[in-house]
Amino acid sequence: MNEMPVFQVRDFGVSFSQYENGVTRRELHVITNLDIELYEGKILAVVGSSGSGKSLLAHAILGILPDNAVVYGRMEYRGSRIGAEQIRALRGRKIGLIPQSVNYLDPLEKVGHQIERSVRGGKKKEKKKKVLEMMERYGLEAGVYDYYPHQLSGGMARKVLLSIALLSDCDILIADEPTPGLDEGSLREVLKDFRQAADEGKALLMITHDIQAACAVADRIAVFYAGSTLETADVSDFGGDGSLLRHPYSRALLRAMPDREFIPAAGNQPLPGNLPEGCLYYDRCPERRVNCKALRPGSRALRGGRVRCDYAT
Amino acid sequence: MTVKKAFAFAGRKVLKFFLLIAAVEVITFALMEASPIDPVTAYVGASTSIGAEQRELIAEKWGLNKPPFERFGSWFRNILHGDWGDSMIYRRPVMQVIGQKFASSLLLMAAAWILSGLLGFFLGVIAGMRENSLADRLISAWCHVLISTPSFWLGIFLIIVFSVRLHLLPAGLSVPIGVLQEDVSFADRLTHLILPVLTLTLSGIAGICLHTREKTIGILQSDYVLYAMARGESRKSILHNHVYRNVLLPAVTLQFLSFSELFGGAVFVEQVFSYPGLGYTTVQAGLRGDMPLLMGITVISAVFVFAGNLTADLLYLLIDPRIREGGQRG
Numbered sequence: 001m002n003e004m005p006v007f008q009v010r011d012f013g014v015s016f017s018q019y020e021n022g023v024t025r026r027e028l029h030v031i032t033n034l035d036i037e038l039y040e041g042k043i044l045a046v047v048g049s050s051g052s053g054k055s056l057l058a059h060a061i062l063g064i065l066p067d068n069a070v071v072y073g074r075m076e077y078r079g080s081r082i083g084a085e086q087i088r089a090l091r092g093r094k095i096g097l098i099p100q101s102v103n104y105l106d107p108l109e110k111v112g113h114q115i116e117r118s119v120r121g122g123k124k125k126e127k128k129k130k131v132l133e134m135m136e137r138y139g140l141e142a143g144v145y146d147y148y149p150h151q152l153s154g155g156m157a158r159k160v161l162l163s164i165a166l167l168s169d170c171d172i173l174i175a176d177e178p179t180p181g182l183d184e185g186s187l188r189e190v191l192k193d194f195r196q197a198a199d200e201g202k203a204l205l206m207i208t209h210d211i212q213a214a215c216a217v218a219d220r221i222a223v224f225y226a227g228s229t230l231e232t233a234d235v236s237d238f239g240g241d242g243s244l245l246r247h248p249y250s251r252a253l254l255r256a257m258p259d260r261e262f263i264p265a266a267g268n269q270p271l272p273g274n275l276p277e278g279c280l281y282y283d284r285c286p287e288r289r290v291n292c293k294a295l296r297p298g299s300r301a302l303r304g305g306r307v308r309c310d311y312a313t
Numbered sequence: 314m315t316v317k318k319a320f321a322f323a324g325r326k327v328l329k330f331f332l333l334i335a336a337v338e339v340i341t342f343a344l345m346e347a348s349p350i351d352p353v354t355a356y357v358g359a360s361t362s363i364g365a366e367q368r369e370l371i372a373e374k375w376g377l378n379k380p381p382f383e384r385f386g387s388w389f390r391n392i393l394h395g396d397w398g399d400s401m402i403y404r405r406p407v408m409q410v411i412g413q414k415f416a417s418s419l420l421l422m423a424a425a426w427i428l429s430g431l432l433g434f435f436l437g438v439i440a441g442m443r444e445n446s447l448a449d450r451l452i453s454a455w456c457h458v459l460i461s462t463p464s465f466w467l468g469i470f471l472i473i474v475f476s477v478r479l480h481l482l483p484a485g486l487s488v489p490i491g492v493l494q495e496d497v498s499f500a501d502r503l504t505h506l507i508l509p510v511l512t513l514t515l516s517g518i519a520g521i522c523l524h525t526r527e528k529t530i531g532i533l534q535s536d537y538v539l540y541a542m543a544r545g546e547s548r549k550s551i552l553h554n555h556v557y558r559n560v561l562l563p564a565v566t567l568q569f570l571s572f573s574e575l576f577g578g579a580v581f582v583e584q585v586f587s588y589p590g591l592g593y594t595t596v597q598a599g600l601r602g603d604m605p606l607l608m609g610i611t612v613i614s615a616v617f618v619f620a621g622n623l624t625a626d627l628l629y630l631l632i633d634p635r636i637r638e639g640g641q642r643g
Contacts, residue, residue, distance in 0.1 A: 058543075059539070059543075062542075062543050064539055064542045064543055088545075089545075091542075091543055091544070091545050092543060092544035092545020092546070093545055096543075096544075097540065097543040097544070099536070099540050099543070101536075103536045103537070104536045104537055104539070104540035105537055105540070106537045106541075106554070106555050106558065106559070107537070107559070107634075107635060108558050108559055108562075108633070108634065108635075109554070109555075109558060117544070117546075117554070118544070148634040148635065150634075150635050164544070168544070
């Protein structure tokens with residue numbers, strides 16, 4: 001891919017200061033090495049199992065973490081480096097969040113009014129018209145405008161949250177765990193909506209634990225483990241027996257899928273407070289070498305993807 | 314809410330109301346019976362010029378020589394017919410006394426209720442919006458001091474400062490001494506209200522303020538405020554769009570639930586300021602064994618507190634969409 005990414009994150013990390021027993025301070029490295037590139041019209045899925053730190057990913061990128069979090073690394077928006085100040089100006093205007101669930105809507109405000117806040121400028125009547133148009137496009141009947149969040153079904157809630165993001169004119173959308181709790185039909189529709197948004201020129205980041213959903217809709221997939229992206233590859237590399245994948249963890253992840261071999265990998269991810277000095281996957285890697293224990297491998301380009309393993313081919 | 318549900322709700326409330334009133338009256342009567350105060354002695358005073366025979370006559374006129382059960386029974390029957398009896402100490406119908414005293418208390422309580430509600434609410438929002446800031450620390454510390462300050466002590470303290478030392482405000486009563494009723498100006502009444510209202514307001518602020526602060530902090534940590542931030546909403550817009558909306562209902566509800574404390578506070582405050590309202594009259598009726606008056610006051614105050622609680626329930630029912638609109642529609 002030669003075109004310039006709309007949004008790019010390099011060696012991005014998040015740590016929390018925590019007091020143990022109220023005296024000793026220690027750093028929890030929740031996200032250590034995150035690399036992400038988003039392109040117009042493309043969907044990147046960050047796939048990680050629970051405990052990989054992905055629940056904080058979207059919030060970290062948007063700069064809405066609690067005060068005791070420290071964020072470091074490099075972020076670029078359309079080629080220029082940005083910091084916390086610029087992120088604050090971009091969120092909601094250029095970078096939109098599609099949150100996990102209906103809990104992210106104000107329980108006491110009508111759904112229509114909450115969508116309406118995305119429309120900037122214009123008269124009240126025109127704003128409402130735009131909202132109703134967007135709702136119609138996503139198959140929400142006009143009556144939903146006057147609903148309160150608790151009256152929405154799971155599928156309707158995703159559509160409302162997507163409408164909010166799309167009406168805000170953001171060119172980057174971050175979907176945080178968009179699939180849990182959806183039936184087969186709603187899931188297909190959500191993924192179709194994402195594809196459609198991408199085809200209209202949006203750059204999408206989908207954070208998920210659902211590798212099947214990721215394979216179904218994404219253009220590229222980043223495998224997230226213990227706070228790091230171990231591998232980023234085209235979705236086609238995830239097909240077949242996974243022999244095109246570069247990192248041993250990616251292959252193990254694929255093997256563990258119910259529709260593949262359904263063999264879970266032994267062991268667990270290292271915890272944020274207890275990360276190994278060397279490769280994060282060292283403990284569980286079937287192909288580990290002596291060097292892997294002491295040196296954490298950097299990210300390198302390999303066959304059109306990126307991998308954090310010095311021995312990958 | 315369906316009509317059937319509404320009727321069930323109303324039915325439960327009516328039943329509760331009558332049980333409450335009956336229980337309050339039985340307890341009041343029993344306590345008065347058990348109290349060592351003899352109404353006749355309290356009425357005639359320590360004077361010895363009134364002999365035992367005359368005392369007997371007074372007791373008979375008041376019906377005090379009948380057994381307690383019979384007296385309670387006849388009081389209860391009368392009240393069902395709308396006859397509240399006559400006050401022994403004021404020698405007027407109970408309802409007349411209560412009506413007059415309640416009117417002057419109402420002004421005091423309403424002013425304190427509104428002021429403490431508004432002040433407590435806004436101070437609570439300020440403290441909650443800036444948790445752990447200097448403003449928050451000061452407000453919270455002040456609230457904790459107020460909570461642990463008895464209202465009568467606060468009243469005495471204010472009298473010492475504003476009346477005794479500074480000579481700014483009257484130390485008590487609701488009108489100036491030695492002025493004819495028709496010559497009392499509105500300004501006179503107002504200046505006599507200031508200290509009692511201030512005392513009652515201050516003792517009511519802490520609860521609503523700390524409650525609002527907690528709620529505000531909780532709201533700021535909610536997912537929907539996090540999302541509002543992700544949508545680029547400023548702090549001001551979050552305050553207007555989400556904090557007020559979500560904190561107002563519980564705050565107003567709490568304020569209605571505080572009717573009992575308001576009434577209890579008024580009893581102390583009116584006593585300290587010799588303010589001739591319902592609270593002051595309650596103490597008089599109790600100390601002088603005026604059974605009909607005290608029973609009447611307990612009924613009225615129970616109705617008052619019950620009305621506050623009922624309003625709180627209804628507010629949630631009518632305003633909160635999560636309860637109003639029932640379950641899922643989609």
